[in-house]
Amino acid sequence: MRFLPFLFVLLTTPLFGQLKWENPDQTFVPKPQDKEVIARYRFTNAGTIPVTISDVHTSCGCTTAALQKKQYGPGESGEIAAAFNIAGRTGHQEKDIYVTTSAALLNPTVLRLKVDIPESIKIEPQLVMWRLGDQPVAKTIRIAVPDEIPAKVVSVVTDNQAVKLDLREIRPGKELEVRVTPQGTTQAAATTLVIRTDYPPGNPETHYAYARVK
Amino acid sequence: MKAVRQALWILLAALVPAFLASAFHPKRPAWSEDVLQPGEERLGTVQSWGDSVLWVDARSRKEFDTEHIPNAVLLNLEEWDQLFPAFLDRWQPNQKVVVYCSSLACHMSEEVADRLRRNSVEPVYVLKGGWEAWKSKR
Numbered sequence: 001m002r003f004l005p006f007l008f009v010l011l012t013t014p015l016f017g018q019l020k021w022e023n024p025d026q027t028f029v030p031k032p033q034d035k036e037v038i039a040r041y042r043f044t045n046a047g048t049i050p051v052t053i054s055d056v057h058t059s060c061g062c063t064t065a066a067l068q069k070k071q072y073g074p075g076e077s078g079e080i081a082a083a084f085n086i087a088g089r090t091g092h093q094e095k096d097i098y099v100t101t102s103a104a105l106l107n108p109t110v111l112r113l114k115v116d117i118p119e120s121i122k123i124e125p126q127l128v129m130w131r132l133g134d135q136p137v138a139k140t141i142r143i144a145v146p147d148e149i150p151a152k153v154v155s156v157v158t159d160n161q162a163v164k165l166d167l168r169e170i171r172p173g174k175e176l177e178v179r180v181t182p183q184g185t186t187q188a189a190a191t192t193l194v195i196r197t198d199y200p201p202g203n204p205e206t207h208y209a210y211a212r213v214k
Numbered sequence: 215m216k217a218v219r220q221a222l223w224i225l226l227a228a229l230v231p232a233f234l235a236s237a238f239h240p241k242r243p244a245w246s247e248d249v250l251q252p253g254e255e256r257l258g259t260v261q262s263w264g265d266s267v268l269w270v271d272a273r274s275r276k277e278f279d280t281e282h283i284p285n286a287v288l289l290n291l292e293e294w295d296q297l298f299p300a301f302l303d304r305w306q307p308n309q310k311v312v313v314y315c316s317s318l319a320c321h322m323s324e325e326v327a328d329r330l331r332r333n334s335v336e337p338v339y340v341l342k343g344g345w346e347a348w349k350s351k352r
Contacts, residue, residue: 059321088291089325106231126298127333131307192299208295214307 018103019072020046025112032120032149033200035087039113041080045072047103055100055108056080062095062113082113090119120149121197121207129212130185138166138181141209143195145174151199162189163211173198180211189213253327255339257347260312268305272315272326273345283314283348289326305335314341314348 022042030037045051052071056064065081072078082097097111121143128139145151152173158165166179182189193209250256260267269286271278278288287304289297305311311330315322327338341347 085292088294125333127302127335129307129334190299190302208298210299210302212302 018045018047019043019051019099019101019109021109021111024109025114027114027116029116029118030086032118032151036083036085037113037115039082039084039111041082041097041111042077043072043079044077045074048074050074050102052102053099054102054105056097058082058097059095062097064097080111082111084113084115086115086117090117092116118149119146120151120199120205121145121153121195123195123207123209126208127210127212128180129214130182131214132185132188134185136182136185138179139211141178141180141193143176143178143209145197147174149199151197151205153195154198154204155194155196157194158211159192159194160189162213163191165193178209182211182213185213187213250342251340253324253338253340254342255312256342257351260310260339260341263310266309268309268311270301270311270313270326270330271345272313272322277316277345283345286314289313290322291325291329294329308336311335311338312341313338314344316345 020043022044024041026039026041028037028039050071050073053067054070056067058064062082062084065083067078067080069078080097080099082095084093084095086093093115095113095115097113098108099111100108122145124142126141128141130136130139143153143156145153153176154173156165156167156176156178162183164181164183166181168177168179169175170177178193180193189212191211193211195207195209197205197207199205269283270289271282271286272290273282274290275288275293278286282288287297287301289301311327313323313327313330315326323340323344327340330338343350
């Protein structure tokens, strides 16, 4: 029965040591030019014995800074910072951060990071393609800048003459239709459509669409 | 008799956390092979398709540079505009594309596969188990 004290410690640690999280579920709405968001999760050891953080891991695309220390005494506070790289992403994203502590070895705390990433421009589709020998009929790419984004499309050009562009502005700078027609489909061709905007000032964004004959 | 009783107690003490871990731990292994989600394929199936498959690595450039499936092309969301043209150079119409990322908990491969499909790149599959599935079968 000498092992019983160990069993007692295992089963009762969660009763005496526990981390209390201030805001375990955080939501962000970044600006269009932001590349990452950083969430800071503050905690306090609300128990009566020290708590050790034994593991922190995250969903991919999300990283956590190394902890300055791992053991926190009763009443002591700390912070876990999680950075989420939002470059290239749009829409609603959710990432989880799992924190395992000595107070609950088998039941990690799940911290949640929610990010609603605004789409600075919508290009649909980003690729138009013709098979070799297809009829060289026009295909349409639609470009739209959401009203809440203070950007306008200033030009759409190609990097070669393999396709012909026919631009139609539905709402100037905000909504365009680009009809893309290949000069022919007897041989393979690759063209990039360069879509320039006027935002953000000083370093305006450029976006791309692609036309291929394969 | 006393030894047996103590052994049973030890077994019980081990079984309780083991049961809790098997039921609640976020990294617990599956009891059986999970069913495939729409658009997913198992490694064995993909390998049976032969060399015509185009592997797409949706992980970070750093992970890709460290190691990747032979002949895989890097295509992640962070560098989409820079990497998509290289993908288009490699891809042939109707070629089977299989996307993988770093782990079971990663949804990057689903996001990349979804974006490819929205651009009429078909058929596109996601490798069940991701990079770990590939590594474990080598």
